[in-house]
Amino acid sequence: MSDDFDAFRRDLVEIAKPAAPRPGAKGRVRAALARRFEAQARFRATLGYFAAAAAAALLVLGMAYVRRGTSVPSVAPPRASGDVTVASFAPSTPSIDASRTNLELASGARVVVQPGSTLTTEIDAPMEGRLALAMGEILFHAEKRPGRLFEIAANDVRIRVVGALFGVRNDSRGVAVSVFDGAVTVGLGAASFELTAGSTWPLDAAPIVLRESALAWVRGARNTLATTEIAPALPPASMRPSLRAPSAPSSSASSPLVSPQASAQAYREAKELERAGDFDRAASAYATLAAAGGEHAEDAQFALGRLAAKRFEAGAASDAEPLEAFGRYRARFPNGRYARDVDVHVLGILVARGDSVRALDACARFLGAHSNDSRAYRFRIARASILANRGAPGDCAAALRDLADARNANGAQDAQLEAPIRARCAPR
Amino acid sequence: MTPNAPRDAAPPEGARAAAPSFADVYEQHFDYVHRLVVRLALSSGSDHEDLVQEVFAVVHARLHAFEGRALLTTWLFQIAYRVVGAHIRKERVRRFALRAFALERHDDHQPPSAPGRIDGGRRARALAQALDALPMKKRSALVLFEIEGWSCAEIAEKMGIPVDTVYTRLHHARAELARRVARALKEETR
Known part of the structure; x- marks a missing residue:
């Protein structure tokens, strides 16, 4: 063997990189x-x-x-600049169960909080008021006053308002905003657009119902931190049309991309930009489209993740960027048509960054739910690779079991992918 | 004496030497650690300076626990070996994932050459790839012996294994390397 190896020895020394440190x-x-x-x-x-x-x-x-047993929720409304008040309205709280809670901020803005909502209010400069709706539904009203600005955050959606009457809902289907009077600015990522009275965003979301009693309170009677009975949902006549799906001209006026034709056109253009390799402009176009909430909002949201994954692939972005983009997709479209493709992308990124614990978890969840999906092959291969690489007792047996079950979309096995796993698990 | 290793006195039998300062270790052993990292990591992924930084971060965190029972260079070797080993494992999984999920271009794919013509460049490339693919234990024994010129006894001491094990690893490393290179060249000439 030594004689045979002499041929390689010279080459080995030649290919060895200089080991001295570079200057500096x-x-x-x-x-x-x-x-x-x-x-x-x-x-x-x-x-x-x-x-x-x-x-x-x-x-x-x-x-x-x-203090749960008292009739008033154990929160105080923020009164002065710099105050931070956490108001968690749990459905089990007896005093607000089956009723709304009305909040009046020190600045005069009024909020009706539906039961089961979790709302955090914070008053600071330069924002007049900032609220974070982690879950549930609120109705917000503020009179327009120069120099005063409110911001309501729900997941990654930001609603900025000077003076308007609008509702925000954050539930398992995602975030929805309905404007009843005035206008708000909705921001999602780097993109933002204006939503005017009579519009609901996203277009396919069920509009938020404005109840008369709530409207009466936010616009009139002062009843700080009191509770009111739930009233039948009867919007004022002037607002009834806006509570159904907004008509095309109305939505077009608020955001030019929400009409089906405009959305399709914008999506085509964004895809063209992507095909041409102009990824920055394509990403910007997709972001606007996704934020506008039209017919192709879901496609655009997925495309944003795809582009971020490409940037990660090229080494131009960290793994956080595609993970965040795909996270946004999952938040907005938990049962979307790209949900499984998102799972595949996320798995690839988790494996690539060596996060084997979360990758194994992702494999278990996907294979548990969609074991017959054509994408399941990738999850089986990934799991087998991680297990074979980890090499703990029983891991190789589990890896080989995965390989035995693994068939790609064509019903075949990919020897090139599986060979390193089998080699690692081969008896020595 | 291991080539390029800074001289550090052997500790007296059973004595516990005073832990050196981090600044001294860094100043005196930077080149040695850098050389080790370059040799052990070969072309596996990231910048070697990042790995050197990782090694010294571990040294900084663990220096208080260095009891002086072994040579400082042996202790540094063990840290570098573990840091590079962990890096290579992660890098292999990363490459696998990028390939499996089509996130990586197959830049290493070369058009096949004319049958029977194997130039030195291809041979060197096949050798480098085969070396990269060797398991860490075999690879480090081979590299330290063949490239760095360490003796089997020195390798055994640094790695904390019997000399016979070094001989065995060297034997298997050479055989596997030759096999892999032959296979790669055969595939290229097809």
């Missing part, structure tokens, strides 16, 4: 280490603050729990 390497690594150690020290320092904040939050929650 010592300084570069030292600087990088200094930054790293500094960041670690900062992290340790802030950990203490977080622990204190968590303890304070636990204390507040504990107090709220103790």
